[in-house]
Amino acid sequence: MQRVFGRPKGLTELPFHYCPGCTHGVIHRLIGEVLEELDIIGDTIGVAPVGCAGFSLDFFACDFVGAAHGRAQAVATGIKRALPDKIVFTYQGDGDIAAIGTAHSIHVAARGEKITSIMVNNAVFGMTGGQMAPTTIGGQITTTSPYGRDCALVGAPIDMPKTVATLSGAVYVAACSVDTPKNIIQAKKCLKKAFQVQQAGLGYALVSILSTCPTNWGLSPADSLKWLQENMLPVYEMGELKMTEEVKAL
Amino acid sequence: MSKELMKGNEAIGEAAIRAGCKLFFGYPITPSTEIVEYLSKHLPKAGGTVLQGEDEVASINMCYGAATTGARVMTASSSPGFSLKQEGMSYLAAAELPVVVVNVNRTGPGLGGLGPSQADYFQCTKGGGHGGYRQIVLAPSKGQELYDFTMEAFDLADKYRTPVVILSDGFLGQMMEPVELKKRPKADLPAKDWVVGGCKGRAKRKVASYSLTNEIGEVNNLHWEAKFAEMKDSLQRWEAFHAEDAEYLIVGYGTCGRIAKSAVLKARRQGIKVGLIRPITLWPFPEEAFANLDGVKGILTVELNFGQMVEDVKLAVECRTPVYFHNRLGGMLPSENEILRKLGQVFDLAVEV
Amino acid sequence: MMDKILLAGFGGQGVMFIGKILTYAGMLDGREVCWIPSYGPEMRGGTANCSVVISDEEIHSPVIEYADFAIVLNQPSYDKFLPRVKPGGVLVANSSIVSTAGKRDDIEIIAVPAGDMANELGNVSLANMVCLGALLPKLTMVDLASVEKAVSAVVGKKKPELYELNLAAVRKGLGK
Incomplete structure (x- = not known):
């Protein structure tokens, strides 16, 4: 019998223990497929910091390093500078990349560090129980914005991919979502390109992916997808935000 | 063997190169700056890499990353900058990563001044970061020791899989003394069979410090406790x-x-x-x-x-x-x-x- | 035997340089040496000083409480370091711009119009070397031959013309 669907080789056999309906699993799978398709599982080192993204250490089939909260891109820089011929990627949440690790997110792009970063944006701090993140949208209720995010008081959410796209060392920046099959296919294309950019040694690549957090949003998985579409998609610009000529030529 | 007249900070830089240090990540701060300057000039010629981080936090975490690959790596700073590195020091100790960290102690607290001080003794010896770890701290007292101890620090770091701190001060760092540029001593070191670098042909490896349950946490801590006890028994040195x-x-x-x-x-x-x-x-x-x-x-x-x-x-x-x-x-x-x-x-x- | 030497002047007068020359001179003669800069926010501009210890045995404390010798190139340095020379010690002052009116009877003060003498050599910035020359006969650990070796080692390779000029200033200070 011919097997037509299975777990990609880029993932371990370990079952995901993310919450039901959380799209980390979908994103993991896409990355696992890309690692397999590009045949780079054995040459890749992933870096996961703290937060739900920290669980990814065990789920990918490649070598993995656990970093402190917000420090994944600095750690990845150290790895890449030591092993310039290997593929290095970070898998980070929005709190990690846009709050506590912002300095590194900016400078890794400014340096054009030849790594790939994946930012999973679910608009809350997930692991600590749904607190306000730098990406929490205006009016959104979280445990630390119980009356809704007041942008006059705490500022408007950061659109990290747009910010990073302004830096010359960032050669490929894409903002995706995994709320529909169409968007999932698009996200995979972007992820693949982000790794190919690194294989070609062109510079820094960032793929941001909007994700759900049904547990902390207090919604069913289906309603979470709807909430993402109605509330996050209008706020965050989608698409391939930046692509240098060299990347286009890939 | 001929001697070179060098600033203490330069002696540290030269010793690092001759000890096989391949990567240096740092951020300038007086009175440690000659270390990053010396290495910026000389380490690339020896086939190494120097990268000035966006801050001390980045620099220590870049060291963390480089150390996971088994490469010899160092950073250097001075008291306020060393404070910023403390989060990273705790992670280095927990993930058991060999990194040499130089602290050219200046006065404090706060911004303090640029003169020599020994007020970072507690911070260095009692675990300046969270979680109750220990790390080897070497205290040189002259140019030759700055050179010798830096060289040895790399071997100690590799032998015990631990960060090693060279605790210098603003006086030793700036003073010039003749230094004999000795060759790297032969050391019997364990194989680095834990490093990441791509899992082709072997099982996947992880370098991390998270304890998912309290039970795992206790097992991990017992391991660290035993290791710190072994280091305490075997490493005490004095003149x-x-x-x-x-x-x-x-x-x-x-x-x-x-x-x-x-x-x-x-x-x-x-x-x-x-x-x-x-x-x-x-x-x-x-x-x-x-x-x-x-x-x-x-x-x-x-x-x-x-x-x-x-x-x-x-x-x-x-x-x-x-x-x-x-x-x-x-x-x-x-x-x-x-x-x-x-x-x-x-x-x-x-x-x- | 141990020579503890304090050197001070305006930034740019070559205080650190003569400190390095003395240190090299000692080292090339096989002595134990130690060069200690003052450093800090004032290192650009203002008064600079450094100290040098040259010894035939290991130098433990490099802290100079009272110096055997001092060279001061400007007035603030004279005023500051005059009390820091131990009784029986020697202080060389650049009398072109330093008034040695405030005196001590228990030390030897050598007033040398080093700025003017350097001008005669065509370069006022050699005043430091003139003063070094004036102090040389008093030092126990280095002599002219070792200073020649040191100047050669520090500037000789890169700028041979500076070697001759610096040594001319040292000899002028020595009265040779």
Whole structure:
């Protein structure tokens, strides 16, 4: 019998223990497929910091390093500078990349560090129980914005991919979502390109992916997808935000 | 072998290159800056990489990343910058990553000043970051030791899979002394069979420090505890200077240690039996140096802080003999005469200065 | 034997340089040496000083409480370091711009119009070397031959013309 669907080789056999309906699993799978398709599982080192993204250490089939909260891109820089011929990627949440690790997110792009970063944006701090993140949208209720995010008081959410796209060392920046099959296919294309950019040694690549957090949003998985579409998609610009000529030529 | 006249900070840089350091991540701060400057100039020529991080936090985490690949890596800073590295130090200790970290101690607290200080003793020896870890701390007292200890620090880091701190100070870093540029010593080191670098042809590896459950956390902590105990038993080192027949002992490390030697010699010329214990490993603290205190009428600890190492001296002495304290602060150094006067004062001795 | 030497002047007068020359001179003669800069926010502009210890035995304390010798190139340095020379010691002052009116009877003060003498050589910035020359006969650990070796080692390879000029200033200070 011919097997037509299975777990990609880029993932371990370990079952995901993310919450039901959380799209980390979908994103993991896409990355696992890309690692397999590009045949780079054995040459890749992933870096996961703290937060739900920290669980990814065990789920990918490649070598993995656990970093402190917000420090994944600095750690990845150290790895890449030591092993310039290997593929290095970070898998980070929005709190990690846009709050506590912002300095590194900016400078890794400014340096054009030849790594790939994946930012999973679910608009809350997930692991600590749904607190306000730098990406929490205006009016959104979280445990630390119980009356809704007041942008006059705490500022408007950061659109990290747009910010990073302004830096010359960032050669490929894409903002995706995994709320529909169409968007999932698009996200995979972007992820693949982000790794190919690194294989070609062109510079820094960032793929941001909007994700759900049904547990902390207090919604069913289906309603979470709807909430993402109605509330996050209008706020965050989608698409391939930046692509240098060299990347286009890939 | 010929000697080179070098600043202490330059000696550290040269020793790192000759010890096989391949990567340096740092951020300039006085009075440590000559280290990053020296390496920026010379490490690339030796096939290495120097990268100036966006801050100290980035630099220590870049070291963390590089160390996971097994490469020899170093960073250097000075007190306020070393504070910023403490999060990373805790992670290095937990993930058991060999990194050499230089702290050229300047005065504090706060921004403080640029002069020499020993006020980071607690921060270095008691675990300046969270979680209760220990790390090897070496205390050089002259140019040659800055060179030798830096070289050895890389071997110790690899042998025990641990961060190693070189605790220098603003005085030692800026002073120029002749340094013999010795070759890297042969060391018997364990294979780095834990490093990441792509899992082609072997099982996937992880380097991390997360304990998913309390049970796992206890197992991990028992492992660290045993490792710290082994290091404490096997690494204590100190210099005993005229200590064999001493009736009065001075205890001082680094700059204070070398100044105290002049005080010892001057006292001996006056027929006063003074000796010196100069701790070389600050962690583990050389408790063994105080095992036999027969005939010792008292101890004077000299430091450039409010009294930090003196607590470890008292723990090691266990009240068998009185322990006194002398200090200078804010970047000032004691002179040999000042130490001698203090000795005379606390032990009621007639000293000539 | 041990020479403890304090050197001070305006930034740019070459205080650190003569400190390095003395240190090299000692080292090349096989002595123990130690060069200690003052450093800090004031290192650009203002008064600079450094100290040098040259010894035939290991140098433990590099802290100079009272110096055997001092060279002061400007007035603030004279005022500051005059009390820091030990009784019986020697202080060389650049009398072109330093008034040695405030005196001590227990030390030897050598007033040298080093700025003017350097001008005669065509370069006022050689005043430091003139003063070094004036101090040389008093030092126990280095002599002219070792200073020649040191100047050669420090500037000789890169700028041979500076070697001759610096040594001319040293000899002028020596009265040769």
